[in-house]
Amino acid sequence: MQNVTQKILQLPQNLPLMTLQVTPFTDYAHACICVGELVTSGQKAFSVAINPEKLYKAEQDRELASLINQAQIFICDGIGAALAVRVLDGRAITRITGVALFYALVKKAAVAGWRIYLLGAAPEVNRSACERLLQDYPDLQIVGRHDGYFTDSEKIVDDINASGAEILFVAMGSPKQEAWIAGHRERINAAFCMGVGGTFDVVSGKVRWAPLFFRQTGTEWFYRLLSEPKRWRRQLALPKFLWLLVRYKLTGVRHFNSRANP
């Protein structure tokens, strides 16, 4: 699917990064244009956010790496991922965070009339995220929504298809959301599916979006550590990722595949 999508839509060529990839969008507008082309053409794609935690975990778990690599679009979500591209590839690429891209797409959807479906988060969070979006963007077409705690996936897929959604946002955490999207991508009619992690928690107001200072300096992870200290275990992936990056740099390998085909 990747080649076809890239050929037709002229998405930027993905850059291999460790065991995963990143899509070098120039900015949010560029990413929105590509999603718009998907919606218009009906071509199917799904997107994952690439951050140091995913890069580190995928290095340890090749099944996870191949699951994530089923996506076609890999947004460079973490400053660490952008740093890794810089260190290993010598390229400066723009960070495109999941929450900010979600808002950019919603804004565009309200104007362009794209139909969206919100899947994921706790029932109350899902409902309130939906209400807040409609308050801010009265023209937004939210054609369906469901919380992320369900057992009958087939029923959910039927509901998404019956809604006529063109964009599906899935907020069930990683790697659950990626596994769910990959497992159902063929059956889901929406052109674009995007894993958005804890975004609905932010949109609903349950979790505060990192203040501008942290977003601008790429230190959202530090803000999250301060505001949700119980996530400290997940943050341990950061120093491990930096060590992994040093190892890649020292061995002169840019990405996993080049080990097999130097």
Ligand code: UDP
């Ligand atoms: N979630 C869900 N279904 C599940 C597990 C989690 O909908 O079975 C939701 C959870 O309520 C939260 C989001 O997924 O809204 C996970 O957010 P987190 O910030 O942990 O995402 P990640 O950092 O893993 O991308």
